Amino acid sequence: MLVTLEGLDGSGKTTVWEALRDTYSDAVFTREPTDDSWYGEAVNRAIGDDDADPLATLFLFTADHADHLSRVVRPALDAGELVISDRYSDSRYAYQGASLRDSDLKRPMEYIRGIHSAFTRPPDKTIYLDVDPETAAARSGSTNKFEQAAYLAEVRANYERLIEAEPDRFVRIDATQSPEEVLDEVEAALDDILADA
Numbered sequence: 496m497l498v499t500l501e502g503l504d505g506s507g508k509t510t511v512w513e514a515l516r517d518t519y520s521d522a523v524f525t526r527e528p529t530d531d532s533w534y535g536e537a538v539n540r541a542i543g544d545d546d547a548d549p550l551a552t553l554f555l556f557t558a559d560h561a562d563h564l565s566r567v568v569r570p571a572l573d574a575g576e577l578v579i580s581d582r583y584s585d586s587r588y589a590y591q592g593a594s595l596r597d598s599d600l601k602r603p604m605e606y607i608r609g610i611h612s613a614f615t616r617p618p619d620k621t622i623y624l625d626v627d628p629e630t631a632a633a634r635s636g637s638t639n640k641f642e643q644a645a646y647l648a649e650v651r652a653n654y655e656r657l658i659e660a661e662p663d664r665f666v667r668i669d670a671t672q673s674p675e676e677v678l679d680e681v682e683a684a685l686d687d688i689l690a691d692a
């Protein structure tokens with residue numbers, strides 16, 4: 496089973512993801528962008544470059560996803576493992592859908608979802624940590640171009656469109672709560688997901 500964690504920078508995904516490793520120690524924990532491949536390194540170069548071309552950045556993230564699927568996700572799922580990924584394809588739809596809003600692409604998010612539909616492995620469930628852009632930007636320290644409140648507001652709107660399109664796949668968690676409360680709710684949601692599997 497593939498469960499993904501999604502949310503704005505600063506929503507608390509990594510904090511939750513780290514804590515879950517103790518509770519679900521048999522699961523395969525992974526993330527996007529990957530941190531163990533040259534594809535992921537190329538992505539992080541683009542993240543750190545304010546002049547990086549947005550369309551080229553989309554394809555770097557997508558290349559990293561293709562490698563992540565073949566090297567990590569599909570083998571683990573084929574072995575019957577529970578896979579928990581900190582960010583996955585919804586981040587591409589939400590973030591690059593926003594960063595390409597002024598491009599020649601008429602409907603960027605739909606274009607990106609179309610590219611992925613030819614090869615991706617959709618999540619079975621997605622836990623969405625919901626937080627307002629101002630809180631998210633304040634927590635993340637606005638350290639990179641993706642962490643600015645105005646941009647995060649567009650990303651959040653894209654996430655809401657994804658949730659509206661697939662309400663049964665998403666579990667919304669109020670991430671403005673304390674870390675302990677957020678983690679309690681995420682673990683309860685994950686237990687429910689696994690019980691229904």
Ligand SMILES: Nc1ncnc2c1ncn2[C@@H]1O[C@H](COP(=O)(O)OP(=O)(O)O)[C@@H](O)[C@H]1O
Nearest residue numbers: 503504505506507508509510634672673674677
């Ligand atoms: N529920 C929370 N309430 C307040 N601060 C939080 C919460 N969750 C995480 N943080 C803090 O916010 C910052 C970003 O958390 P992180 O888990 O890295 O978020 P993300 O991976 O979603 O960007 C960290 O300093 C973390 O300690």
Ligand SMILES: Cc1cn([C@H]2C[C@H](O)[C@@H](COP(=O)(O)OP(=O)(O)O)O2)c(=O)[nH]c1=O
Nearest residue numbers: 504505509527528556582583586587590641
């Ligand atoms: C996976 C992914 C991440 N991102 C962005 C979100 C983050 O700002 C940045 C790096 O992701 P990450 O290292 O997960 O940052 P954070 O832990 O703060 O969420 O890349 C995309 O724009 N598209 C993607 O497909």
